Amino acid sequence: MGCATGLVIGMFGCGLLLVLLAFISASQPVTAEAPQTGHPDLRLTVQEEFFSRFVQSATAETIQVDILPGNRISVTMNTTVSAFGQSLPVEVVPVFGLQAAGQALEVRLVDMQVNGVTLTPELEEAIAQNLPDINQRANQMLQNLSAALGMPFVITGLGTGESEFWLEGRGAP
């Protein structure tokens, strides 16, 4: 009789004690801050073939994008220029450099060639008038990504490979 009573009391008491301990330990605060690791919070990798199709779809010109080492992207465009009363086909190859600048991506014109001939700085300046628009579009995409994630991020790395370019970032406080 005593044993049976003790068994019932023991089970009931232990169960209550464990449930109480569970709720006490479940009251620990939750934070959205995970332990820092060597991995970035965000990494975006874009393939060259897709990027070329994507840029091509935005223009009526024939465009080929090549990702180059050293954070550079060349864009080969076949277009025509009017000279001597005739339309002459030309191949324009601007080379853009990518650089991280805090929470923004900076695209700058590194080189420009037309049919293998290097242009003068003045002509490059005239052709590069679209760079602010390119920078704005690129950074708008990053801002849209940041808004979708609900987290601003700082670009911590940027690079190009054989056929892709990548961008890494860490969550900004």
Next chain:
Amino acid sequence: MKQALYLGLLIGVAAGLLVVVLFLLWLQASAPRPALPQPAAPAADVTLFLSELALSRAATGVLGQPAQIEAGPGGRLQISTRLEIDGLEPVVHLGLALDRQENRVVSRLLWARVAFITLPVGWLPAAMGELGRLPGEALTRQIPPQFALAGLATDENGLTLQLNWQGP
């Protein structure tokens, strides 16, 4: 007589503790943790990796309260947040499985844990099963309409989404 009672109480407490511990171990063992296959896939047009911190901050924004996400291999995620249960708000850990179904991320609840008490999904109310579908729906909403989901993978560092552009 008193000695018998005290001895009975002592044996009863020990037996009771053993029974409760064995019951908790049985619950822990019965909580399913299926490992989803991770098939190798060619490089997608765009690959996006999100760390546990990025996922945690996104979940905090969606839920409107602090949430922490831990990722594991095989499409597994654990979300820790406070849930209101009968007037109390303990920290609840939800074990989820992520999978790709065509162009959607689908999540389902596998188990729920409060402190060290783990309950498999079959023991949980239907409302919690609905809660388990929310992360998949939230991730699916983030996929731009011009892109199709080509792959999904998780590891101990975070979540990787592979997207293919649907343009010309």
